[in-house]
Amino acid sequence: MKVKERRAGGPFLFDQALSRMRGNLIVEIGAIRDGRKVAEAADGWSTKKWADTGMEVICVDTSEAALKTTKRVIGPRDNVSYYCVDGLELLRYFVRPIDLLYIDGPNPDEDGQEFARLCVWLAPMAPNSIILIDDCDFSDDGKGKTAIPLAQEMGFRLVTKGRQALLIRFDDPEFNPSDCAGIQ
Ligand SMILES: C[S@@+](CC[C@H](N)C(=O)[O-])C[C@H]1O[C@@H](n2cnc3c(N)ncnc32)[C@H](O)[C@@H]1O
Numbered sequence: 498m499k500v501k502e503r504r505a506g507g508p509f510l511f512d513q514a515l516s517r518m519r520g521n522l523i524v525e526i527g528a529i530r531d532g533r534k535v536a537e538a539a540d541g542w543s544t545k546k547w548a549d550t551g552m553e554v555i556c557v558d559t560s561e562a563a564l565k566t567t568k569r570v571i572g573p574r575d576n577v578s579y580y581c582v583d584g585l586e587l588l589r590y591f592v593r594p595i596d597l598l599y600i601d602g603p604n605p606d607e608d609g610q611e612f613a614r615l616c617v618w619l620a621p622m623a624p625n626s627i628i629l630i631d632d633c634d635f636s637d638d639g640k641g642k643t644a645i646p647l648a649q650e651m652g653f654r655l656v657t658k659g660r661q662a663l664l665i666r667f668d669d670p671e672f673n674p675s676d677c678a679g680i681q
Contacts, residue, residue: 507634507659511546514663517656519625520596523547525556526584526616527601527631530563532570541631543599545571552576552596557587585615594623601631605639613644617651624668628653633662 525547531540544567547554554577558564564579571577580587584602600616603609613630622628628648633641641662645655653664 509541509543509546510629510657510659510661510663511541511543513657514597514599514627514629515546515550517627517665518552518597519669520594520623521552522593522595522623523550523552523554523597523599524587524591524595524620525554525599525601526558526587527599528556528558528560528563528567528579529570530558530560530566532566542570543601544577547597547599548574548577554578555580555587557582557584559583585612585619588616588619588621591619591621593621595620595626596623597627597629598622599629599631600640600644605632605635605642609640610642610644613640614647617644617648622666624666626666628662628664630662630664631660633658634660638662 525544529540529542529544544556548571556567556577557580559581561581564581568579598620600613603612609632617628630641630644632639638645641658645662648664649655653666656663656665
């Protein structure tokens with residue numbers, strides 16, 4: 498699936514994901530690479546969104562330049578730590594339960610589909626946690642093509658899908674799925 502075959506980009510689902518968070522640890526794979534103002538619409542500036550919550554944010558990217566840009570865009574934050582490492586390497590050795598995993602990273606027409614699937618497979622997710630996968634608005638679901646079915650097999654439910662796929666694992670009986678509109 499080529500990037501140019503993308504359907505019209507829908508809104509970012511950052512707020513929808515955050516409003517359903519139960520814990521305090523956000524792991525983001527893929528930092529802000531374009532610090533120009535226009536990038537706020539095009540790229541999302543996801544790290545800023547997570548950082549503004551005050552929750553703990555771990556941001557990883559293979560590009561030193563992207564991490565530098567991200568630090569410049571969001572300014573000094575005590576709650577954000579940065580690692581220049583492959584997202585899969587981080588997740589392979591990560592042991593803390595993750596409350597929100599944001600999978601961005603490589604494009605679907607690079608190795609993004611397999612990358613996203615492996616992220617879902619490797620990530621130690623917390624009870625009632627959230628996986629948000631970027632670039633799913635392609636006719637074949639883009640980065641979500643195999644990652645979404647795997648997450649569903651692993652107990653996550655697809656809450657909504659547009660530009661991103663939002664999946665939640667409902668382990669806590671007190672966490673009523675009907676509170677989440679649009680559950681599939
Ligand atoms: C589209 S940009 C991320 C945009 C950002 N999340 C935002 O909303 O502004 C994708 C980033 O993923 C990074 N990336 C690509 N492959 C990666 C990998 N294997 N591990 C970690 N980061 C990766 C790229 O260097 C790039 O900075």
